[in-house]
Amino acid sequence: MDKNYSHNISLILDNRREKANGKFPVKLRVYSKANYKAKLYNTNKDLSQKEFEKIWINGNEIKLRGANRDTRIWLQRFETKANDEAEKLNVFSFEKFEMRFFRKSNDAHNVIYHYNKAIKSNVSKGKIGSSVSFKCSLKSLTHFNNHYTGKELDRFPFETITVDWLDAYEVFMLSKGKSVTSVGIYLRSLRIIFNNAIEDNDISKELYPFGKRKYQIPQSNKVKKALNSIELKTLFNSKPKTVEQEKAKDFWFFSYTCNGMNTKDVALLKYTDIDEDKFSYYRAKTFSKSSVKKKIEIYLNDFSRGIIKKYETRDLDGYIFPILHKDDNDEVIFKKIKNFTRFINQHLKKIAKDNNLTEELSSYWARHSFATNSIRKGASMEFISEALNHSDLNVTKNYFAGFEDEAKKEFADKLMDF
Numbered sequence: 001m002d003k004n005y006s007h008n009i010s011l012i013l014d015n016r017r018e019k020a021n022g023k024f025p026v027k028l029r030v031y032s033k034a035n036y037k038a039k040l041y042n043t044n045k046d047l048s049q050k051e052f053e054k055i056w057i058n059g060n061e062i063k064l065r066g067a068n069r070d071t072r073i074w075l076q077r078f079e080t081k082a083n084d085e086a087e088k089l090n091v092f093s094f095e096k097f098e099m100r101f102f103r104k105s106n107d108a109h110n111v112i113y114h115y116n117k118a119i120k121s122n123v124s125k126g127k128i129g130s131s132v133s134f135k136c137s138l139k140s141l142t143h144f145n146n147h148y149t150g151k152e153l154d155r156f157p158f159e160t161i162t163v164d165w166l167d168a169y170e171v172f173m174l175s176k177g178k179s180v181t182s183v184g185i186y187l188r189s190l191r192i193i194f195n196n197a198i199e200d201n202d203i204s205k206e207l208y209p210f211g212k213r214k215y216q217i218p219q220s221n222k223v224k225k226a227l228n229s230i231e232l233k234t235l236f237n238s239k240p241k242t243v244e245q246e247k248a249k250d251f252w253f254f255s256y257t258c259n260g261m262n263t264k265d266v267a268l269l270k271y272t273d274i275d276e277d278k279f280s281y282y283r284a285k286t287f288s289k290s291s292v293k294k295k296i297e298i299y300l301n302d303f304s305r306g307i308i309k310k311y312e313t314r315d316l317d318g319y320i321f322p323i324l325h326k327d328d329n330d331e332v333i334f335k336k337i338k339n340f341t342r343f344i345n346q347h348l349k350k351i352a353k354d355n356n357l358t359e360e361l362s363s364y365w366a367r368h369s370f371a372t373n374s375i376r377k378g379a380s381m382e383f384i385s386e387a388l389n390h391s392d393l394n395v396t397k398n399y400f401a402g403f404e405d406e407a408k409k410e411f412a413d414k415l416m417d418f
Contacts, residue, residue, distance in 0.1 A: 006092045007032050009082050011075055013052040014040060023048045026056075026075065028082055032092055039094055041101075043078055045071065088201040100200075108202040111156040112138065114193045128334035137189035144169050158194070158203050166215040180220040187217045226368035229376065231357055232256075238355045240347075247311075248347035252366050254307040258298045259387040260367030263341045267323040267333075271316045283389050296389050 008031040015024045023046040031038040047055065054062060059072045085100040086092060099117075100108075107113040115138040122131035145160065146152045148168060166187070173183045191210050197203045209215050227235060236253065240246040255261045264284050273279045278299045300308075311321050318326035323340050324333055345362045352361040371384055385393050 006034060007086055009079065009086060011043070011056060011079055012040075013047060013049065013056075015049065019046060021046065023051075026052065028078065030082070030086070030094070030097065032094065034092065037094075041098075043075070045075065047071075090199075090201075106155060106157075108197075109157045109159065111158055111161070111190075111193065112142070114197050114202070118193060118196060123330075126330040128330050132334075133185065134189050134193075137186040140173070140186045141169070141190060144172055147172065158197060158207050161190070161194075161207075161209055163209050163215045166209055170218060180218045184217050184219055191217065225358075225360060225362075225365050226372040227357070227361070227365060229373060232369060232373065234355055235351070235357060235361075238351050240351060241354070242347070244343070245347045245351050248344045249351060250307050250310065251344055252348055252363060254304055255363065255366035256370050257301055257304045259296070260370035261298065262367070263344065263363050264337050267319070267321065267337050267340060269320045270318065271320055274320075294389060 008029075010029050012027055012029045013024050014027045018024060026043045026045040026047055028041040028043055029038055030041065051068075055064065055068050055072050056075060064072055082097075082101055086097055088100065089096050103113065104110075115134055119131045119134045119138075122128070122134065142153075142156060145156060148165065149160075169187075170183055173186075174180070194203075194208055194210070198205055198208065210217065235249070238249070240249055251263075251266065255263065255266060258266070262283065265281055268284060269279065269281060273281050278297055280295045280297045282295055298304075308320060313319060313322050315326070318324075324336055328336065341363055348361050348363070349359045351357075352359050367388070371388060374384055374387070375381075381393060
């Protein structure tokens, strides 16, 4: 029985059905006091009733020899391992117990195992984007580790990753032309993996290489990209050369007029989200991260209504726009949204080039353009914070800190316009 009495673990002889050899399977019985359920697990050992009583029930009182002694030692180790793994769980559950008990003995300290666990978990939750980020991070780290050690390894112990190792990884990545942003993304995923392994009691906190006086994950000085009012007017009045360019422009301005709505959220809009002159939705990026789910309300204007009317599917049970289908699974949705974002960016850049606008223009500029131009028109920081669905005003201030100096100056000049 474990120390906090949340479960019982024992070995039993499952004598419900006798095998052809006259023996019964020895099984591990795990009982959870939380839900009053028991589960049996195979040990791959078969014993007769007499053998089980001699070897296991009375084994301590009898001096066992040979095969009987070996069998008892094996069973003792099996039961001990089960108890050890169960006691490491902060809260006992059969799912967590099975994951720990049936994995390989060295998986606890294996970075690859914990990455694959995180990837599988995110896929099961429909967080395909996060699973892809973990995959890219693991691929980059294992590639460097093979270079660092000079050989290809099938194991990747946490002990390998020290401050010196991380410093070398950063230098290696930058020397290969990778951006500071990419390095930061990959290493933040690794930091999550370390925290998961520590929380699971698989590794010691002493192995954690991040933090003060340890390794600091690099951060790029992100400059927010936004079109000013003249550039917005130029883009709006531009004449697309193709149907594809027109569609890209339409959806860019739909995002802009809907408070810089993310392309993913645009794609996920359903008819059930609309209520007369407005629609409401939960921002996909922050929905799973916050315990308090905050709905965003967007009021439609003539332009946004026109875009809905122009492109809508009219499938009242499905999505408003023909980007997704109501029967799409999580992976298909992820791919379709990624492709649609690429479509917008690809054709938007062609319009930008033809109209002497920056070819860096992308779908994400709509959000930044909405924020800066709202501020230029006198909107308060509180209004912008609510419109962007930021968790608090400090997030909005940090967001605004990345805007160009011209926008900051204009904002400062308006402070005394009472």
